[in-house]
Amino acid sequence: MITLTGVSKHYGDTVAVDDVDLTVEAGQTTVLIGPSGSGKSTLLRLMNGLITPTAGAVTFDGTPVEQASTHALRHRMGYVIQEGGLFPHLTGRSNAALLARHLGWPDDRVDARIAELTDLVQLPPNRLEQYPSELSGGQRQRVSLMRALMLDPDVLLLDEPLGALDPMIRADLQDDLRSIFRDLGKTVVLVTHDIGEAGYFGDAVALLRRGRIVQRGSMHALVHAPSSPFVEDFIQAQRAPLEHLEE
Amino acid sequence: MTLAFSLPFSRLLSGIALVLGLSLAARPAAQAQPADSSLTVGSKKFTENVILGWMAVDVMQARGFEVAHRSQLGGSRFLWDALVRGDIDVYPEYTGTLIQEILAESGGTRSTLADTLARYGVAMTEPLGFNNTYAIGVRADLADSLDLRTIGDLRRHPELQLGFSNEFMDRSDGWPGLQDAYNLPQDARGVDHDLGYRGLVNGSLDAIDLYSTDAEIEQYDIRVLEDNRDYFGTYEAILLYRTDLPAAAEAGLQQLEGRFSEQTMQGLNARAKIDQVDEPVVAANYLNEALNLEATAETPSRMERVGVRTEEHLVLVGLSLGLAILLGIPLGILAAKSRIVGPGVLLVVGIIYTIPSLALLAVMVPPLGVGQLPAVLALFLYSLLPIVWNTYTGLNDLSRPLVESAEALGLSAASKLVRVEIPLAARSILAGVKIAAVINIGTATLGALIGAGGYGQPILTGIRRANLGLILEGTVPAAVLTILVLALLEILERTLLPRSMRT
Numbered sequence: 001m002i003t004l005t006g007v008s009k010h011y012g013d014t015v016a017v018d019d020v021d022l023t024v025e026a027g028q029t030t031v032l033i034g035p036s037g038s039g040k041s042t043l044l045r046l047m048n049g050l051i052t053p054t055a056g057a058v059t060f061d062g063t064p065v066e067q068a069s070t071h072a073l074r075h076r077m078g079y080v081i082q083e084g085g086l087f088p089h090l091t092g093r094s095n096a097a098l099l100a101r102h103l104g105w106p107d108d109r110v111d112a113r114i115a116e117l118t119d120l121v122q123l124p125p126n127r128l129e130q131y132p133s134e135l136s137g138g139q140r141q142r143v144s145l146m147r148a149l150m151l152d153p154d155v156l157l158l159d160e161p162l163g164a165l166d167p168m169i170r171a172d173l174q175d176d177l178r179s180i181f182r183d184l185g186k187t188v189v190l191v192t193h194d195i196g197e198a199g200y201f202g203d204a205v206a207l208l209r210r211g212r213i214v215q216r217g218s219m220h221a222l223v224h225a226p227s228s229p230f231v232e233d234f235i236q237a238q239r240a241p242l243e244h245l246e247e
Numbered sequence: 248m249t250l251a252f253s254l255p256f257s258r259l260l261s262g263i264a265l266v267l268g269l270s271l272a273a274r275p276a277a278q279a280q281p282a283d284s285s286l287t288v289g290s291k292k293f294t295e296n297v298i299l300g301w302m303a304v305d306v307m308q309a310r311g312f313e314v315a316h317r318s319q320l321g322g323s324r325f326l327w328d329a330l331v332r333g334d335i336d337v338y339p340e341y342t343g344t345l346i347q348e349i350l351a352e353s354g355g356t357r358s359t360l361a362d363t364l365a366r367y368g369v370a371m372t373e374p375l376g377f378n379n380t381y382a383i384g385v386r387a388d389l390a391d392s393l394d395l396r397t398i399g400d401l402r403r404h405p406e407l408q409l410g411f412s413n414e415f416m417d418r419s420d421g422w423p424g425l426q427d428a429y430n431l432p433q434d435a436r437g438v439d440h441d442l443g444y445r446g447l448v449n450g451s452l453d454a455i456d457l458y459s460t461d462a463e464i465e466q467y468d469i470r471v472l473e474d475n476r477d478y479f480g481t482y483e484a485i486l487l488y489r490t491d492l493p494a495a496a497e498a499g500l501q502q503l504e505g506r507f508s509e510q511t512m513q514g515l516n517a518r519a520k521i522d523q524v525d526e527p528v529v530a531a532n533y534l535n536e537a538l539n540l541e542a543t544a545e546t547p548s549r550m551e552r553v554g555v556r557t558e559e560h561l562v563l564v565g566l567s568l569g570l571a572i573l574l575g576i577p578l579g580i581l582a583a584k585s586r587i588v589g590p591g592v593l594l595v596v597g598i599i600y601t602i603p604s605l606a607l608l609a610v611m612v613p614p615l616g617v618g619q620l621p622a623v624l625a626l627f628l629y630s631l632l633p634i635v636w637n638t639y640t641g642l643n644d645l646s647r648p649l650v651e652s653a654e655a656l657g658l659s660a661a662s663k664l665v666r667v668e669i670p671l672a673a674r675s676i677l678a679g680v681k682i683a684a685v686i687n688i689g690t691a692t693l694g695a696l697i698g699a700g701g702y703g704q705p706i707l708t709g710i711r712r713a714n715l716g717l718i719l720e721g722t723v724p725a726a727v728l729t730i731l732v733l734a735l736l737e738i739l740e741r742t743l744l745p746r747s748m749r750t
Contacts, residue, residue: 048655074657085652089670089748102662131747147656157655 001026001187002047007056009042016042018211029181029188031198034208040191044157048077078148082160085144086132093128096146117146138169155187195238285313289326289335292319293440294519299339301530303486305542306499317698319707322414331367334616336489343482347420370490373504374483377512379460381479382471390470397473398429405432410452412440428478441711460509462517502538520712553724559700563691567626571683575631579638600632604690608697622699626691630683637679641672677740688729
């Protein structure tokens with residue numbers, strides 16, 4: 001679905017992404033994991049053309065991203081970020097409907113789609129008329145997901161969508177998200193630094209460090225056959241908090 | 248619900264339309280822009296000239312003309328230009344001013360004056376009867392203690408503080424020539440003519456320039472120093488008028504020829520300045536007695552005056568601010584969006600703002616004449632800066648994740664601007680509009696200097712006549728208007744912004 005070939009992204013002397021080859025398979029959830037600054041968000045933004053690569057090529061469904069009409073391309077890729085992605089001057093409903101309005105959908109079609117999505121993401125319908133500042137963190141991310149799904153895109157790009165939520169709500173939303181992904185059969189690219197989340201969602205996982213992919217494969221392979229001491233350390237570091245309970 | 252997201256923008260537009268509509272509706276019919284069929288008298292900004300201006304109005308009205316008076320417009324050069332341009336038809340002038348100052352390049356003399364004027368399409372009446380020359384005055388007690396009798400005596404006291412009216416400071420027949428003629432060692436300060444008297448009385452000034460018919464000479468016990476070197480020429484009062492003035496109106500003006508002795512004029516000046524009788528009344532009373540006219544000075548009540556000034560002020564503020572909003576917001580957007588044009592736009596509106604408001608008003612007059620149009624244009628230019636800069640800053644300071652979210656959605660640039668960026672920057676834009684409104688309402692009081700009327704008119708008159716009541720008649724309504732406009736904008740902000748965007 002999305003293919004990156006020899007992609008690099010430099011900001012001045014800083015190398016954010018360094019010669020990455022990656023294929024995102026259709027219908028699968030691909031998780032990009034790694035420490036802060038490892039380039040995973042940059043990779044995601046390269047996929048929908050928010051930034052252009054310094055070297056290499058990104059293709060979406062066979063079309064080079066930089067040559068395609070970015071608007072049309074982005075309509076096929078929903079995008080959800082950690083926080084602040086909802087427009088504060090619009091209600092939940094207006095946030096979700098924004099793109100459809102821009103495309104001139106008739107009212108009844110917009111309303112029907114909103115009703116469908118409200119049901120799908122399990123948002124209490126009365127919350128739709130609230131502004132983002134009046135919603136809880138979890139509700140905000142459910143609205144964000146509605147907005148991303150409005151045009152029924154082929155791909156969802158999620159940049160730490162649950163990163164700012166407290167653990168209980170997070171677990172709740174994780175369950176809901178996974179069943180949505182499975183039911184809809186979407187191609188999903190998820191960025192996270194949480195190893196548990198990566199394991200929970202990921203059909204395929206790519207671990208990044210300093211702009212490069214260090215290891216790629218199943219979560220199982222990462223845990224049981226780490227390709228380098230860094231992979232082992234990264235996984236160990238996140239397991240550590242629960243280790244003393246394992247005796 | 249269907250238009251929820253675009254509502255703030257359309258509401259903003261309708262708000263602007265409302266402001267423009269209100270100000271157009273409030274446009275007075277004949278107050279500041281006399282129709283072509285009527286005549287306009289101008290007068291300089293000192294009492295004697297204003298009284299003579301009203302008299303010119305009265306005698307022409309008595310012959311059936313519709314006459315408007317743009318009183319206290321400015322200095323001699325300003326009035327002369329307005330007359331030649333046709334903004335006004337008549338104004339009171341002095342022969343010395345014409346020969347020494349306005350027509351100095353032509354090298355004319357008193358005997359050739361009428362011919363020289365004719366080249367500009369201007370004619371003059373015979374002298375009105377009095378000579379209002381410049382003079383130098385000191386307080387009587389100071390004159391006695393320092394034994395000052397002639398202007399030359401000032402040479403002995405270099406420590407004396409001289410303050411001269413701004414026009415006198417610059418005129419070729421004013422201070423520069425006087426200093427040469429008497430070899431005076433002092434430096435002089437420029438002050439407003441009417442404030443000069445106050446400076447003299449309170450001791451901050453020791454010598455000032457005066458007009459020999461000024462009422463204050465007696466009132467404040469001022470000693471006029473003898474011009475023993477005959478520096479100051481003769482300044483016979485006359486009325487200047489355009490040669491295309493209807494003959495009947497001309498005949499009316501000629502009725503005033505030879506009517507006024509210096510004493511008569513000083514008496515009339517005293518009626519206005521010391522007894523605080525309004526100039527139209529002073530003029531009408533005198534003419535009714537001297538010429539058997541039946542002139543009635545309109546003496547509108549204070550409320551009526553404030554009403555008229557409010558209409559004029561609203562036109563100035565409404566039009567200029569409305570235009571500034573309509574143009575300033577797009578310019579601010581351009582500044583924020585264009586890396587090439589943007590810095591230029593910000594710089595240009597910044598530079599405009601550094602021009603003193605008085606100068607900006609003055610440069611509008613040669614191309615546009617006197618009246619409301621040049622004032623509206625100057626105020627418009629002046630109001631641009633806060634609106635443009637606040638729009639620019641508002642758009643530039645939007646949170647990165649929000650802008651990126653809008654981009655990632657795949658909105659077009661226009662849609663992103665209208666549906667996301669402008670609504671998010673609305674608070675900042677509205678703050679700019681509020682700043683512009685406050686600046687605009689205050690600065691608009693200066694419009695009176697170029698014949699635009701408004702609250703500045705009573706302020707000018709009040710300063711000239713040292714009348715606090717008149718000054719307050721302009722400043723208090725201006726303050727009230729500021730409060731009302733800010734309240735209106737506050738209400739606009741509350742209706743315009745969704746509850747999530749309010750503080």
